[in-house]
Amino acid sequence: MKPMLPVLKWSLPDTGKWAYEIKYDGYRAILDWTKGGMRLWSRNGKDLLPQFPEIRTFLQTLEGRVKGQLPLRLDGELVLLENPYKAGFRELQRRGRMKAKAAAEKAKVRPAHYLVFDLLMLGGEDMAGKPYLQRKKVLEKFCETLALPLSPAPGETARVQQIPFTRDAPALKETVKNFNSEGIVAKQTDSKWEAGKRVETWIKVKNWKTAACFITAYDAKNGYFDAAVFKDGGIFPIGQFLFSMNPGEKQILAEAVRKNAANDENGVYTIDPSICVELFYLEWDGANLREPHFHRFRFDLSPDACTFEDFRLRNAAIPEEVEVTHPDKPLWKKRHVAKLDFLAYMRKISPFILPFLSDRLLTVIRYPNGVFGEAFYQKNCPDYAPVFVDTAMHEDIRYIVCNHLKTLMWLSNQLAVEYHIPFQTVNSRFVSEIVFDFDPPSRNEFQLAVEAALLLKQVTDALHLESFVKISGNKGLQVYIPLPDGQFSWEDTRLFTEFMAAYFVSKSPEHFTIERMKKKRGGKLYVDFVQHAEGKTIIAPYSMRGHEDALVAAPLFWKEVNASLSPDHFTIETVLSRVDRYGCPFARFFACKNGQPFAPVLAFLKQNKGRPI
Numbered sequence: 001m002k003p004m005l006p007v008l009k010w011s012l013p014d015t016g017k018w019a020y021e022i023k024y025d026g027y028r029a030i031l032d033w034t035k036g037g038m039r040l041w042s043r044n045g046k047d048l049l050p051q052f053p054e055i056r057t058f059l060q061t062l063e064g065r066v067k068g069q070l071p072l073r074l075d076g077e078l079v080l081l082e083n084p085y086k087a088g089f090r091e092l093q094r095r096g097r098m099k100a101k102a103a104a105e106k107a108k109v110r111p112a113h114y115l116v117f118d119l120l121m122l123g124g125e126d127m128a129g130k131p132y133l134q135r136k137k138v139l140e141k142f143c144e145t146l147a148l149p150l151s152p153a154p155g156e157t158a159r160v161q162q163i164p165f166t167r168d169a170p171a172l173k174e175t176v177k178n179f180n181s182e183g184i185v186a187k188q189t190d191s192k193w194e195a196g197k198r199v200e201t202w203i204k205v206k207n208w209k210t211a212a213c214f215i216t217a218y219d220a221k222n223g224y225f226d227a228a229v230f231k232d233g234g235i236f237p238i239g240q241f242l243f244s245m246n247p248g249e250k251q252i253l254a255e256a257v258r259k260n261a262a263n264d265e266n267g268v269y270t271i272d273p274s275i276c277v278e279l280f281y282l283e284w285d286g287a288n289l290r291e292p293h294f295h296r297f298r299f300d301l302s303p304d305a306c307t308f309e310d311f312r313l314r315n316a317a318i319p320e321e322v323e324v325t326h327p328d329k330p331l332w333k334k335r336h337v338a339k340l341d342f343l344a345y346m347r348k349i350s351p352f353i354l355p356f357l358s359d360r361l362l363t364v365i366r367y368p369n370g371v372f373g374e375a376f377y378q379k380n381c382p383d384y385a386p387v388f389v390d391t392a393m394h395e396d397i398r399y400i401v402c403n404h405l406k407t408l409m410w411l412s413n414q415l416a417v418e419y420h421i422p423f424q425t426v427n428s429r430f431v432s433e434i435v436f437d438f439d440p441p442s443r444n445e446f447q448l449a450v451e452a453a454l455l456l457k458q459v460t461d462a463l464h465l466e467s468f469v470k471i472s473g474n475k476g477l478q479v480y481i482p483l484p485d486g487q488f489s490w491e492d493t494r495l496f497t498e499f500m501a502a503y504f505v506s507k508s509p510e511h512f513t514i515e516r517m518k519k520k521r522g523g524k525l526y527v528d529f530v531q532h533a534e535g536k537t538i539i540a541p542y543s544m545r546g547h548e549d550a551l552v553a554a555p556l557f558w559k560e561v562n563a564s565l566s567p568d569h570f571t572i573e574t575v576l577s578r579v580d581r582y583g584c585p586f587a588r589f590f591a592c593k594n595g596q597p598f599a600p601v602l603a604f605l606k607q608n609k610g611r612p613i
Contacts, residue, residue: 002196003028003043003075006185006204012169013203017189019132019165020172023204024115024152025089025182025282026079027096031114033059033072040078040114048078051096051103054111058159062146069142073121075193076163078114081154082583083351085179090285091581110583115152116143117163120193128193135193136165154583155591176207178405179351180317182282183207208280210295211311213238214303215275218257220267225253227279227292231308238311239289241279249294253277273303284315312340316347321388322409331370331415332550335571339415342544345572346412350405352584353542357408359425361392361399363537364416371417371546378416386410392426401426417546420537430486431493435538436500439476440525443567448511448525449477452504453561459500463601466592468585471567473545473553478538480586482593488602490534495605496598497529541586544572554578555585 012020029048030041038059040048049056055078066072079087080095095106119139120128127135140162143150149161165187166172176184183206191201216235217226224240245253253275261269276298281289309327318324327340346353367375381391381400389410390401402408402419411419424432436456438449453469456479460467468480483493504512504527513524531538539545539553554570 001030001032001041001073003030004194004196004202005198006187006202007198007200009203009205012173012184012186012205018169018186019136019167019189020169021117021163021165021185021187022085022152022172022176022181023183023185023206024077024079024087024163026077026087026092026115029076029078029114030120031059031072031074031076031116033066033070033074035067035070048096050100051098052078052107052112053100053104054107055114055159062160065146069123071121071124073119074116074139075118075120076114076116078112080110080583081113081152082579083154083179084152085175085181086351087182088580089290110581111159113152113154114160115163116160118193128195131190131192132187133189140164153591155588157588177317177319180348181207206280206282206291208293209282209284209317210314211238211279211281211284211289212298212301212314213277213279213306213311214273215253215257215271215277216273217268217270218254218261220254220258220269223250223254225257227277227289228273229306229308229311230273230304235273236308238284239281239287239292241289241292241294244280244293244295249297273306276301276303276306309340312344316340316344318343318347318409319406321386321406322413324413329370331367331417332548333370333372334548335550337550337572341572342415342417343409343412345544345576347405347409348576349542349579350408352579352586353419353540354402354405354408355590356540356542357402357419357421359401359403359427360421361394361426362402363420364400364411365418365420365546366414366416367546368415370415371548371550375417375546394426417544419540419543421540422535422537423532424534428486429489431483431488431490432485433483434481434493434497435532436479436497437472437476437528437531437538438478438525439472439528441521441523443475445523445525446475446565446567447563449475450561450563450565451508451511452525452527453477453479455504455507456500457558457561459503464597465601466588466596468555468589469558469561470541470553470555470586471551471570473539473543473551473567473570474547475567477561478553480589481598482589482596483598484594484596488598492602493532494529496602497532499605501527501529542575557582557585 028043032039042048080092082088095103119135143162148158149156151164152161172184183204186203188201213227213229215225216228224242226240228235228237257269257271261271263270278295278298280293280295281291283290329339331337331339331342364378365375366378379397379399381398389407390403391398392401438452440446440448457467465481470478472478501514505514511524512527513521514527515521541553541555543553545551550571551567552570552575554575
């Protein structure tokens with residue numbers, strides 16, 4: 001069955017009755033499930049389940065509950081979620097090209113999700129002809145019955161999740177911008193599902209980025225134009241484009257390039273920078289634009305204004321409320337990181353760091369002249385902060401509470417490099433997570449931190465507690481144990497952290513110590529259980545650190561914690577690449593909180609003080 005397709009428009013409809021859904025970047029797929037088996041059909045009629053066996057495995061766990069509702073047909077998108085509102089297409093394509101055995105191995109590392117947005121058949125009853133809102137209502141009830149997430153969540157283990165709808169288009173547009181989603185699909189509330197048709201009852205609007213660039217070549221054989229910008233005095237190509245030009249525009253541009261060509265070789269006409277255009281595109285991978293579309297000629301621009309710095313700034317999609325200043329300012333010398341590099345990192349990592357900053361009193365360390373200049377701690381929100389910055393009073397200090405992308409990017413432009421957060425949220429007196437900070441004397445003894453983290457992992461596994469580990473961004477490791485919200489006091493968690501610290505020392509007294517005075521530690525790793533306390537803070541996951549190496553406090557997968565692990569590997573480039581390829585190691589952090597069985601552990605400790613767990 002061919003899917004129903006939306007019509008591409010440049011803006012959302014402003015009349016009529018519409019509902020709106022996030023558009024995810026993946027493989028469109030229709031699930032056909034009968035008593036004879038299940039198939040996940042792609043647009044070209046290929047069964048995707050052999051390439052994505054994790055979807056089949058999960059569906060098989062539902063068979064007992066679904067049996068009475070077959071035949072079943074769902075419409076959705078097969079994706080690799082990056083965050084709740086965005087999927088990564090490049091890695092999905094790599095999976096799609098793999099042979100079944102390699103794909104099965106990849107599924108263990110980064111499993112896919114099937115996001116359903118429509119119900120076409122249930123229990124053999126054809127639903128496609130029913131109105132959209134009725135289909136969505138039945139779909140939601142179906143998902144609730146199976147305990148499937150009602151909105152996409154990367155941290156949930158359920159491989160099938162629902163895409164919800166909203167009537168609030170402005171709010172959804174803001175979400176799409178903040179999370180770099182692919183776009184929005186608007187659907188008429190009474191629309192039917194029409195197989196194989198592209199009709200205007202469904203309209204898609206992409207979350208375009210813009211590039212101001214100049215033409216460098218025209219290929220008469222395929223009709224493509226080459227686009228470039230100036231970088232370091234030379235011409236830097238950013239990609240090619242063809243689509244969205246009307247015949248007249250294309251003819252005029254092609255003729256202009258031919259007439260002014262500096263060279264003609266096998267039908268490829270090259271031209272010196274002179275004709276400026278503005279392009280729409282989705283992403284730039286460092287070499288090519290994804291889905292480039294011609295937008296308009298820029299006769300008001302000189303080619304000299306089409307710079308790589310301007311291109312990167314637009315590509316970062318920093319909120320327009322934040323004015324970027326001095327983007328070329330050097331911040332780190334050893335790794336040649338400029339302010340724009342830092343801002344681009346913070347913008348791209350924002351969906352991953354913001355959940356940890358949200359609703360927490362924030363302390364930042366600012367480096368107004370780069371890390372080679374003087375730094376200062378900032379707790380009080382300055383008087384010149386924009387009105388969109390949230391704050392909270394605590395002990396006569398008006399702290400910034402970084403709840404939004406705009407606040408994060410404003411702080412980043414202020415060169416707040418390090419982000420330190422407490423272990424509880426603003427309006428709660430309870431502990432949100434336990435964190436062990438394993439801090440060896442120097443990087444030369446980093447393996448002591450590895451040994452301590454793995455020892456703690458053995459304990460948390462035995463207690464059925466999910467734990468997460470990250471590089472401190474300097475010379476140590478930090479292990480997190482998320483806790484159910486609103487349940488455990490500082491006295492409760494202190495009982496556990498103090499017990500574990502004593503356990504480390506008893507297990508390996510030659511390597512670990514709880515001695516607070518550095519000169520008495522004798523080169524051992526200090527197990528700092530005192531630091532996990534009310535009023536104390538820790539570096540946030542994905543925050544950069546203000547030392548000369550320009551490293552990141554990067555979340556890790558537990559399998560990486562071994563003898564070959566080194567803090568030096570986690571720069572902004574490698575961290576962004578890791579997130580793109582493997583996803584976020586802390587993806588389940590918030591999803592697992594309420595299921596953590598910490599209460600029985602605490603009860604045992606209270607009843608058996610001094611005895612081993």
